[in-house]
Structures are given as C-alpha cells and as structure tokens.
Amino acid sequence: MSETDKTLARLRDQIDDVDGQLIKLLKRRNELTGQVGEVKSQTGMPIYVPSRESEMIAVRRHQAESIGLSADLAEDVIRRIIRDSYRSQHSNYRCINPNIEKVVIIGGGGALGKLFVQLFEQSEYKVCVLEKDDWQRSDEIFANAGLVIVAVPIKLTSSVIQGLNSLPPDCVLSDITSVKNEPLEAMLAVHKGPVVGLHPMFGPDSPGMIKQVVVVCHGRFEAQYAWLIDQMRTWGAVIHESSSKEHDSAMAFIQVMRHFSTFVYGQHLKEEDPNLESLLMFSSPIYRLELAMVGRLFAQEPSLYADIIFNNAESLALLKRFHLRFGQALQLVESEDKAEFVLQFNQTKQWFGGYAKQCLMDSKQLLLKADDSQLLRKTKISSDGQ
Amino acid sequence: MSETDKTLARLRDQIDDVDGQLIKLLKRRNELTGQVGEVKSQTGMPIYVPSRESEMIAVRRHQAESIGLSADLAEDVIRRIIRDSYRSQHSNYRCINPNIEKVVIIGGGGALGKLFVQLFEQSEYKVCVLEKDDWQRSDEIFANAGLVIVAVPIKLTSSVIQGLNSLPPDCVLSDITSVKNEPLEAMLAVHKGPVVGLHPMFGPDSPGMIKQVVVVCHGRFEAQYAWLIDQMRTWGAVIHESSSKEHDSAMAFIQVMRHFSTFVYGQHLKEEDPNLESLLMFSSPIYRLELAMVGRLFAQEPSLYADIIFNNAESLALLKRFHLRFGQALQLVESEDKAEFVLQFNQTKQWFGGYAKQCLMDSKQLLLKADDSQLLRKTKISSDGQ
Numbered sequence: 053m054s055e056t057d058k059t060l061a062r063l064r065d066q067i068d069d070v071d072g073q074l075i076k077l078l079k080r081r082n083e084l085t086g087q088v089g090e091v092k093s094q095t096g097m098p099i100y101v102p103s104r105e106s107e108m109i110a111v112r113r114h115q116a117e118s119i120g121l122s123a124d125l126a127e128d129v130i131r132r133i134i135r136d137s138y139r140s141q142h143s144n145y146r147c148i149n150p151n152i153e154k155v156v157i158i159g160g161g162g163a164l165g166k167l168f169v170q171l172f173e174q175s176e177y178k179v180c181v182l183e184k185d186d187w188q189r190s191d192e193i194f195a196n197a198g199l200v201i202v203a204v205p206i207k208l209t210s211s212v213i214q215g216l217n218s219l220p221p222d223c224v225l226s227d228i229t230s231v232k233n234e235p236l237e238a239m240l241a242v243h244k245g246p247v248v249g250l251h252p253m254f255g256p257d258s259p260g261m262i263k264q265v266v267v268v269c270h271g272r273f274e275a276q277y278a279w280l281i282d283q284m285r286t287w288g289a290v291i292h293e294s295s296s297k298e299h300d301s302a303m304a305f306i307q308v309m310r311h312f313s314t315f316v317y318g319q320h321l322k323e324e325d326p327n328l329e330s331l332l333m334f335s336s337p338i339y340r341l342e343l344a345m346v347g348r349l350f351a352q353e354p355s356l357y358a359d360i361i362f363n364n365a366e367s368l369a370l371l372k373r374f375h376l377r378f379g380q381a382l383q384l385v386e387s388e389d390k391a392e393f394v395l396q397f398n399q400t401k402q403w404f405g406g407y408a409k410q411c412l413m414d415s416k417q418l419l420l421k422a423d424d425s426q427l428l429r430k431t432k433i434s435s436d437g438q
Numbered sequence: 439m440s441e442t443d444k445t446l447a448r449l450r451d452q453i454d455d456v457d458g459q460l461i462k463l464l465k466r467r468n469e470l471t472g473q474v475g476e477v478k479s480q481t482g483m484p485i486y487v488p489s490r491e492s493e494m495i496a497v498r499r500h501q502a503e504s505i506g507l508s509a510d511l512a513e514d515v516i517r518r519i520i521r522d523s524y525r526s527q528h529s530n531y532r533c534i535n536p537n538i539e540k541v542v543i544i545g546g547g548g549a550l551g552k553l554f555v556q557l558f559e560q561s562e563y564k565v566c567v568l569e570k571d572d573w574q575r576s577d578e579i580f581a582n583a584g585l586v587i588v589a590v591p592i593k594l595t596s597s598v599i600q601g602l603n604s605l606p607p608d609c610v611l612s613d614i615t616s617v618k619n620e621p622l623e624a625m626l627a628v629h630k631g632p633v634v635g636l637h638p639m640f641g642p643d644s645p646g647m648i649k650q651v652v653v654v655c656h657g658r659f660e661a662q663y664a665w666l667i668d669q670m671r672t673w674g675a676v677i678h679e680s681s682s683k684e685h686d687s688a689m690a691f692i693q694v695m696r697h698f699s700t701f702v703y704g705q706h707l708k709e710e711d712p713n714l715e716s717l718l719m720f721s722s723p724i725y726r727l728e729l730a731m732v733g734r735l736f737a738q739e740p741s742l743y744a745d746i747i748f749n750n751a752e753s754l755a756l757l758k759r760f761h762l763r764f765g766q767a768l769q770l771v772e773s774e775d776k777a778e779f780v781l782q783f784n785q786t787k788q789w790f791g792g793y794a795k796q797c798l799m800d801s802k803q804l805l806l807k808a809d810d811s812q813l814l815r816k817t818k819i820s821s822d823g824q
Contacts (some may be wrong), residue, residue: 347797411733
C-alpha cells in the first residue's frame with residue numbers, strides 16, 4: 053500500500069466515523085422530537101409552527117457561516133430532518149370536537165379517503181368507512197354520525213350525494229372532490245344541516261396534511277363545522293377559502309389544460325416513435341424533468357383524466373383557443389419571423405412578471421436536489437419501471 | 439410558565455443542542471473531505487468514485503435501520519453532504535496533458551465558457567480567453583495553442599469557426615454548441631488538425647462537471663485529443679459518444695418541441711389572463727411544478743430560444759404534426775368520445791412502458807424535496823421575483 057493510499061484510507065476511516073456519529077445524532081434528535089410530539093398531542097398544540105421552523109434554520113445558517121461551512125448545506129440538511137420529524141410526531145393529534153360520536157367516510161378505502169380515516173383516528177374520533185358493498189346497512193352506519201365525508205371518485209360524487217337524504221339533521225356533510233360547484237349544490241339540496249365543500253390540494257402520496265393547502269367552499273351553518281376546519285389546522289393544513297365557482301374555473305385552467313396538452317404530447321411521442329433511452333441520454337436534467345412530467349401522466353388511471361377533461365364545462369372552448377394559438381405561432385416559424393417571435397416572447401415575459409424569475413430559480417434548486425438523489429436519471433430503464 | 443411549556447422548552451433546548459453538534463460534525467467532515475481532495479489532486483485521482491459513494495450510502499442506510507431511524511432520511515442527508523463535499527474538493531485537478539502550452543477559449547467570458555476556463559485553470563493549464571474585442575490580436579492569442587474551444591452563442595458559432603483558418607497544425611479544435619452537425623463540418627473544413635465536437639449536457643448554473651453528461655462527436659485524429667476526454671473524466675464528466683446527426687435529431691425532438699409548446703402555453707396564459715396568484719393558490723405541488731416549467735422559459739433570453747427553434751431544419755414539420763394531433767385529440771372532446779380517449783391513452787402508456795412508472799416515482803420524490811425547501815411555494819409573488 054502506497055503512502056497516498058494509506059493517507060486516503062485513514063481519511064476515509066475518519067469520514068466514516070463522522071458519518072456514523074451523524075446517524076446517531078439523527079436518531080437522538082428523532083427521539084427528542086417524538087417526545088415533543090407526545091406533549092403536543094396531549095395538549096392539542098399544532099405540530100407545525102412556522103416561526104419555530106424558520107428560527108431553527110436561521111440559527112443553523114448563522115452557525116454554519118461563522119465556522120466557514122456552507123449555510124445552504126446546513127439549511128438543506130436541517131429542513132430534511134425537520135420533514136422527517138413531522139412524520140415521527142404524527143402519531144397523535146388533539147381531538148377538537150369530542151362531542152362527535154362518529155365520523156363516516158364514504159369511500160374511505162380509497163387512497164385519499166384512507167388518509168382522512170387515519171388522521172381522524174389519530175385524533176381519537178370513532179371512524180366508520182362506508183364502501184360500495186355497505187349501502188344496505190347505511191342507516192345503521194349513518195345513525196348518530198356527526199360528520200359524513202364523501203370521498204368517492206369524481207364521476208360518482210353527485211349520485212352518491214343524492215342518496216344522502218336521511219342523515220341526522222345536525223350532521224356535517226362534506227366532500228373532498230376536486231370539482232366543487234356541482235357537489236356543493238347537490239349536498240345543499242339533499243341535506244338541510246351544515247354543509248361544506250373541501251378540496252385537499254395534494255395527492256394521496258402526500259405523507260400527511262402538514263403544510264398542505266385545503267380549499268374550503270362554505271355551504272351552510274359555518275359555525276357548526278368550524279371545529280372541522282380547526283381539526284384540519286391541527287393536522288397542519290393551510291386553509292384557503294374560496295367560492296366554488298372561482299375554484300372550478302381555476303381548476304379548468306390548471307388541470308384540463310395541462311392534462312390535455314400532456315396527453316397530446318405523449319401521443320405525439322408515440323407516433324414519432326423516437327428511441328426513448330436515446331432521448332434521455334441526450335437530455336440535460338431540465339429536459340429529463342420535462343419528459344418525466346409527460347411520462348408520469350401515463351402511469352396513472354386514464355378514466356380519472358377522461359373525467360377531469362370531459363366533465364369540465366369550460367374545457368372545449370379553452371382547448372380550442374389553445375389550438376388556434378399554436379397554429380398562429382407555427383406561422384411565425386413557417387415565415388421565419390424571428391423578430392415577431394422575440395416580440396411576443398417579451399410580451400409574455402412581462403405578463404409573468406417576477407414569477408418567471410422565481411420559477412427559474414426554484415427549478416434550478418430543484419434540479420440540484422434531483423441530482424443529489426439521482427432522480428430523473430439517465431440510466432437504462434428496466435421494463436417494469438423499477 | 440406551565441409544566442407543559444417547561445417540558446417543551448427543555449426538549450427544544452436539547453434539540454437545539456443536537457442541531458449545534460450536527461453542524462459541527464458537518465464542518466469536521468468538510469475538513470476531512472478537503473484533505474481527501476488535496477491528496478487526490480496531487481495524484482490525479484478522480485473526485486467522483488461511484489462505488490465509494492454507493493458504499494457510504496449503503497452503510498448509513500443499514501446503520502439507520504438497525505437503530506430504528508428512517509433509512510431514507512439517512513440517505514438523503516448523506517447525499518446532500520456528499521454533493522457539498524464534491525464542491526469543496528474542487529479546488530484542484532490533475533493536469534492530464536502538461537505538454538499543452540495554452541488553452542484558448544473563444545467566448546470564455548460567457549456563462550458556460552467561464553466554467554471551462556475555471557476547470558482548465560484548476561488543472562494547471564494556461565488559459566487565454568478570446569472575446570469579441572480581441573480578434574485583432576488573435577494571431578498572438580492562437581500562437582502555440584494546444585487546444586481551442588469555441589464557446590460562443592449558437593448563431594455565431596459557424597461564422598466564428600470559419601475565421602479559424604490559421605491555427606497551429608497540431609492544435610485540437612473543439613466547440614461546445616448545443617447543435618453538432620454544422621459546427622463539426624465547419625471545423626473539419628477550416629482546420630486540418632485534430633477536431634472534436636462537444637456538447638456539455640448541463641446549464642451554466644451547474645456547480646461543475648461532476649456526474650454530468652458530455653456528448654462527444656468525433657471529428658478527426660481521435661488519438662490527439664484523447665487527453666481532453668480524459669481530462670473531462672477527471673472533472674467528473676460522464677462521456678457519451680454519438681454521431682453528430684444522431685445528436686441533432688434527438689435535440690430537435692427534445693429542445694424544439696418542448697420550447698415551442700411551452701412558448702405557446704405561455705402565450706395562451708397571457709391571452710386568457712387568469713390571476714396568476716389565484717392559479718398558484720389553487721395548484722397542488724405537481725401543478726405548481728408544471729407552471730414553473732412554463733414560467734422559467736420566460737425568465738430567459740428570447741433570442742436563444744428563437745435560435746433553437748428557427749435554426750433546426752426538422753422543426754417545422756415536427757411542430758405541424760403536433761398541431762395536427764392536437765386537433766385530432768380535440769375532436770375526441772368535441773364528440774365526447776371518452777372511450778376512444780381511454781383507448782389512446784392506454785396505447786401511449788404501452789409505448790412509454792416502464793418509464794412512465796419511473797417518472798411518476800421520481801416526480802413524487804422530487805415534489806417531497808421541493809416541499810422541504812419550500813420551493814414552488816404558493817405564497818405571494820413579489821414584483822421583482824425575489
């Protein structure tokens with residue numbers, strides 16, 4: 053073994069020793085935050101306290117700078133640890149309304165439904181799940197229910213709601229569908245008690261409700277479901293109130309446009325049939341991210357996307373206008389009018405304002421993180437996606 | 439102060455203490471990897487050794503599991519630290535070819551050019567930058583050059599190359615433009631010595647060349663520029679060899695299609711003029727990411743995108759086919775043919791194969807990371823994007 057090899061081996065041993073200590077410290081911290089979680093759940097304090105989080109980060113950035121360590125490194129590491137600590141603190145939440153005898157979740161076996169079941173149970177509510185085979189004993193299930201949440205697929209929501217005409221009068225009726233206007237009207241029509249529409253703005257793969265937005269569309273007797281909103285806040289949710297119409301037209305824009313364009317882009321790729329591995333090999337991280345945004349659509353349920361696109365009243369006109377604009381831009385390429393392209397580009401840049409720059413910065417940061425974790429990697433794709 | 443408050447304060451003090459120790463450990467580790475970097479640069483060993491990295495991670499995952507800590511947490515933290523350590527090890531690289539008297543980088547003041555200047559200097563080459571005002575003394579600059587790299591904007595590349603007709607005969611001529619066929623032919627025509635086309639597949643915001651792909655399109659006298667390829671490997675690059683034609687047609691696909699669609703999407707948003715803040719408020723993380731991919735385009739130079747779109751011979755026909763397919767898919771919505779939509783969706787899903795699932799998993803992971811760092815955040819957008 054050469055002198056250099058010996059030196060390197062010694063340094064590596066020392067690094068490994070530091071890494072070992074690091075993992076032990078993480079475990080120690082995990083135990084401490086677990087204890088914090090227990091204290092908080094006993095007293096109903098929220099798990100997520102933004103000011104405490106930003107203070108912790110500021111202190112560690114400062115410490116890092118003062119000893120000549122990258123402050124960004126310190127921040128990223130602390131944030132990653134904090135994310136984990138929210139999860140380990142998750143075990144229990146305070147029950148905001150112990151008077152509720154029973155929470156019924158229709159479709160509680162579905163992905164997002166399950167998350168609600170878990171959160172209510174962790175808050176010591178009695179939870180009943182009503183799945184499609186349970187309707188014959190629905191009277192029994194709904195008896196004494198203080199809250200009924202409809203968590204079924206979008207295309208079934210209205211018909212399920214129409215069946216809810218014999219809930220206890222004071223029972224809160226709610227749904228978590230990603231459209232809000234039609235379900236809210238259906239709920240108000242069928243039930244005379246308190247009604248509220250909810251849209252949790254996150255997927256079922258989210259580890260919980262910490263820092264996630266939940267849109268609340270008020271229906272009737274707000275005071276009687278205020279506890280539900282508070283309960284979601286103890287779960288860490290950020291509440292955003294909106295009318296159901298405003299909500300739905302934003303959704304038409306966000307969901308329909310993006311999904312449809314992505315669908316067409318996938319079709320286009322299939323028809324052109326380039327070699328996907330070779331495309332990836334030639335893609336810088338940002339293109340791999342763009343391609344991943346297309347690919348991910350096709351790993352999901354087509355009927356979900358068909359429902360979103362075909363069930364929105366504003367879809368067709370909006371998509372036609374996009375198609376028209378695409379054709380107009382194409383004429384710029386055909387007539388080789390670069391100057392007009394640049395002009396229009398700058399007008400759109402102005403429309404985006406400061407947001408464009410923010411997107412650029414955010415996406416750069418995000419790509420660095422993807423790089424750390426070897427996400428969006430350019431290596432061989434196995435046939436089963438593993 | 440209540441008993442609970444005291445308990446919490448005590449626990450928080452202990453957490454802060456753990457965090458303080460953690461930062462000190464990171465600093466200690468940073469010093470050790472700095473020493474490793476010095477040893478490596480003296481002996482010309484590569485900074486990035488994949489097997490060492492994956493071993494370190496495996497060991498820490500195992501340790502974490504054995505003490506009941508999340509192995510993913512351990513891995514993410516270690517990866518983030520490793521990324522930083524590559525940067526702190528960066529200071530010096532071995533010089534693969536000390537016989538090179540001078541490296542000239544034309545456009546070395548530009549973003550990507552600067553990175554090359556830095557890497558060559560860190561490897562103890564003498565580097566000269568030739569900027570647009572320096573052409574009158576170009577004879578002096580090119581005298582004794584062992585390597586000339588053209589790093590000017592895409593639209594200037596060919597004309598700059600045409601001026602390089604009096605380089606030393608053994609000088610290696612290279613370019614780093616994102617198209618390869620035309621520049622390579624121009625270089626072969628103007629210079630009788632060794633020629634090689636390079637395309638570094640990363641942006642100027644990349645912290646270096648570690649783990650990044652560089653496409654190599656061979657020109658002439660490969661043996662005489664083998665040292666350059668080796669040099670890039672010591673910088674951490676992953677080399678991918680390709681013909682310039684194969685490269686360019688992949689680029690047409692990746693760059694032109696994505697940029698043009700994104701351009702039209704931005705135009706469409708501007709014309710429809712929804713409230714951007716409200717759109718963001720209603721967007722779940724995945725939609726915010728999609729929107730950020732559109733927004734980021736408009737934070738950049740329009741002329742760069744105009745060049746990419748208008749200068750590619752395959753653009754127009756490809757874009758026209760996309761436009762046609764968009765129109766066809768639109769007819770599915772118009773005729774409310776959900777069944778056909780689902781059928782076509784499934785065909786495209788098959789075309790993507792395992793990649794779709796991989797994209798979905800990667801993007802979920804990536805969104806968790808975005809969440810940690812409060813990237814793609816839904817808060818107020820300041821007017822200057824800060």
